[in-house]
Amino acid sequence: MRISELSRLSGVPTATIKYYLREGLLPPGRATAATQAEYDETHLRRLRLVRALIGVRGLSVSATKEVLGALAAHVDDRHLLLGLVLGAIPADENAQPAAVPCAAEVDALIAELGWEVSPYAPARAALGETLESLRSLGEPVPLATLSAYAALAERTAALDLDRISGTDDPLEQAERALVLTVLMEPALLALRRLAQENESARRNAAAPEGGPA
Amino acid sequence: MRISELSRLSGVPTATIKYYLREGLLPPGRATAATQAEYDETHLRRLRLVRALIGVRGLSVSATKEVLGALAAHVDDRHLLLGLVLGAIPADENAQPAAVPCAAEVDALIAELGWEVSPYAPARAALGETLESLRSLGEPVPLATLSAYAALAERTAALDLDRISGTDDPLEQAERALVLTVLMEPALLALRRLAQENESARRNAAAPEGGPA
DNA sequence: GTTATTGGGTAGTGGCACTATCTATGTTAG
DNA sequence: CTAACATAGATAGTGCCACTACCCAATAAC
Numbered sequence: 039m040r041i042s043e044l045s046r047l048s049g050v051p052t053a054t055i056k057y058y059l060r061e062g063l064l065p066p067g068r069a070t071a072a073t074q075a076e077y078d079e080t081h082l083r084r085l086r087l088v089r090a091l092i093g094v095r096g097l098s099v100s101a102t103k104e105v106l107g108a109l110a111a112h113v114d115d116r117h118l119l120l121g122l123v124l125g126a127i128p129a130d131e132n133a134q135p136a137a138v139p140c141a142a143e144v145d146a147l148i149a150e151l152g153w154e155v156s157p158y159a160p161a162r163a164a165l166g167e168t169l170e171s172l173r174s175l176g177e178p179v180p181l182a183t184l185s186a187y188a189a190l191a192e193r194t195a196a197l198d199l200d201r202i203s204g205t206d207d208p209l210e211q212a213e214r215a216l217v218l219t220v221l222m223e224p225a226l227l228a229l230r231r232l233a234q235e236n237e238s239a240r241r242n243a244a245a246p247e248g249g250p251a
Numbered sequence: 252m253r254i255s256e257l258s259r260l261s262g263v264p265t266a267t268i269k270y271y272l273r274e275g276l277l278p279p280g281r282a283t284a285a286t287q288a289e290y291d292e293t294h295l296r297r298l299r300l301v302r303a304l305i306g307v308r309g310l311s312v313s314a315t316k317e318v319l320g321a322l323a324a325h326v327d328d329r330h331l332l333l334g335l336v337l338g339a340i341p342a343d344e345n346a347q348p349a350a351v352p353c354a355a356e357v358d359a360l361i362a363e364l365g366w367e368v369s370p371y372a373p374a375r376a377a378l379g380e381t382l383e384s385l386r387s388l389g390e391p392v393p394l395a396t397l398s399a400y401a402a403l404a405e406r407t408a409a410l411d412l413d414r415i416s417g418t419d420d421p422l423e424q425a426e427r428a429l430v431l432t433v434l435m436e437p438a439l440l441a442l443r444r445l446a447q448e449n450e451s452a453r454r455n456a457a458a459p460e461g462g463p464a
Numbered sequence: 465g466t467t468a469t470t471g472g473g474t475a476g477t478g479g480c481a482c483t484a485t486c487t488a489t490g491t492t493a494g
Numbered sequence: 495c496t497a498a499c500a501t502a503g504a505t506a507g508t509g510c511c512a513c514t515a516c517c518c519a520a521t522a523a524c
Contacts, residue, residue: 040469040470041469041470041471042469042470051513051514052470053513053514053515054512054513054514056471056472056473057512057513057514059471059472060472060473061512067471069471070521071470071471071520071521071522072470072471072472072519072520072521073469073470073471073472073519073520073521073522074469074470074471074520074521074522075470075471083388083389086387086388087388090384090385090387090388092512093384094380094381094384098511098512099511099512099513100511148445151449153445153446153448153449154448154449154452154453155445155448155449155452156448159444159445159448161440161441161442161444161445161448162441162445164437164438164440164441164444165437165438165441165442165445167307167437168307168434168435168437168438168441169438171303171306171307171434172303172430172431172434172435172438174299174303175296175299175300175303175430175434177427177430177431177434179438183410183414184442186410187407187410187435187438187439187442188442188445188446190403190406190407190410191439191442191443191445191446192446192449192450193403194400194403194443194446195443195446195447195449195450196450197396197399197400197403198443198447198450199447199450199451199454201396214390217385217388217390218385218390219444219447221381221384221385221388221390222381222385222400223440223443224377224378224380224381225377225378225381225382225385225392225400226400226404226439226440226443227374227377227436227439227440228374228375228377228378228381229374229378229397229400229401229404230404230407230408230411230436230439231372231374231377231432232361232366232368232372232374232375232378232401232404233366233401233404233405233407233408234408234411234412234432235366235367235368235369235372235374236364236366236367236368236405236408237405237408237409237411237412238412239367239368240367241412253500253501254500254501254502255500255501264482264483265501266482266483266484267481267482267483269502269503269504270481270482270483272502272503273503273504274481280502282502283490284489284490284491284501284502285488285489285490285501285502285503286488286489286490286491286500286501286502286503287489287490287491287500287501287502288501288502305481311480311481312480312481312482313480
C-alpha cells in the first residue's frame with residue numbers, strides 16, 4: 039500500500055506519517071522508485087502502536103522512539119527487553135545511580151521483598167523521587183505501607199507476565215510485552231480511581247456520622 | 252514573607268511564582284501596598300504541592316488548576332472531593348457520557364464487581380478508551396482478566412483510604428487525599444515495573460530453557 | 465500526454481511553560 | 495533625606511514540541 043492508504047486505514051494524516059518516518063518512529067517503506075514507496079501491514083501495525091503510545095499513554099515522540107528502539111534491539115532477550123522497555127518510560131537518559139533521593143528506602147524495600155531487580159533500573163529512581171516528594175510534602179510513606187502496596191504490585195506483575203507468555207514469535211512477544219505493560223498503565227490508574235470512589239462510597243455509607251458539625 | 256523569600260524557600264524562581272499567581276494556581280498574597288504583598292506558610296505549602304503535581308506527576312498547569320479548584324470547592328464533601336479530584340486528572344472537560352468507546356465493557360466490569368461509582372466518573376472514559384486502544388492493537392482484555400486487575404485495584408484503594416482518614420481538619424484531609432492519590436501514581440507504576448522485572452527474572456530462572464536456538 | 469499522487473525536504477503554526485524586561489512604586493540602610 | 499535595592503503587575507519574548515502546510519521533481523494511472 040502507499041502512504042495515502044496507510045493514512046486512510048490508520049486515520050493519521052500523511053503529513054504526520056511523514057513526520058514519524060523522519061523521526062524514526064516508523065521504518066521507511068520499500069522504495070519502488072524515487073517518489074514511490076510501498077508499505078505493508080507491519081507499518082500499519084507499528085503506526086497504530088505509535089499512536090497508542092503517544093495518544094493513550096501520553097509518551098513523547100522521543101520517548102516513543104526510545105521504547106521502540108529498545109524493542110528492536112533486544113527482541114531476543116525477553117527479560118532484558120522488559121527491563122529496558124519499562125525503564126525507558128521516564129526517559130531520563132543520563133541516569134546516575136547515585137544521585138537518587140530516597141535510594142536507601144528503595145533499597146530497603148527491595149531487600150525486604152527479596153526482589154531481584156537491576157541496580158540500574160530507572161524505576162528505582164522514579165520511585166525514590168516520588169517518595170522524596172511525598173516526604174517533602176509532609177506525607178512520608180513508611181516502609182510497611184510501601185511494602186503493602188508492593189505486595190499488590192507483585193500480584194499485578196504476575197498477571198502481566200501471565201498475559202505476555204503465550205506466543206512463540208519473539209518479536210510478537212516483545213510487542214505484546216510493550217503493549218500490555220505500557221498501555222495498561224492508564225487502565226490500571228483508572229481502575230484504582232474507580233475503586234477508590236467505590237471504597238469511599240462504601241465507607242461513607244457504613245459510617246454516615248463520621249464527624250461533620 | 253515576601254516573594255523572594257518564598258522563592259528561596261521553595262527553589263522556584265520568582266518569575267515562575269508570578270506566573271503561577273497569574274494562572275490562579277497560587278492564591279495572591281495579602282497586599283500591604285501597591286507594590287508589596289505578604290505570603291505565609293500556606294503559600295509555601297501550596298507552591299510545593301503545585302510543583303509536585305506538575306513535576307512529579309506530570310500534570311499540566313491547567314489540569315493542576317482544575318484539581319486545586321476542586322480541592323477548594325468541595326472540601327466539605329470528602330467523597331465528592333475524591334471523585335472530582337480523581338476525575339480531574341484526565342481533564343477532558345466536555346465529557347459526553349455516551350461517546351465512550353468500550354462503555355459496555357466498563358459497565359459490565361463495574362456491575363460484576365458491584366462497585367458503586369458515578370456514571371459520570373471520568374475514569375470510566377479513561378478505562379474505556381484504553382481498552383478500546385488495546386483491542387485495536389489486537390490485545391483485547393477479557394472481562395475475567397480485567398476483573399483480576401480490578402480486584403487488586405480494590406485492595407490498593409483500600410490501602411489508600413486507610414491512609415487518608417486520620418486527620419480532623421477537612422482541608423488538610425482533602426489535601427492529603429489529593430497528595431496520596433495523585434502523587435502515589437508514579438510510585439505505583441514504578442513498583443509495578445520493579446515487580447515485573449523481578450517476576451520476569453524469577454520465571455526465567457525457574458525455566459531457563461524456554462525456547463532460544 | 466495529461467492529471468493526480470507521491471516522496472522528500474523545508475518552513476511555518478499553535479500551544480505550553482516558563483522567562484525577561486519594564487515601570488511605578490515601596491522599603492531600607494546610612 | 496537620599497540613594498540603593500526589592501516588589502507588583504503587566505507585557506513581550508523564548509525554547510521546545512508535535513505537528514502541518516507547502517513546494518518540487520518524479521512517477522503512476524488513465
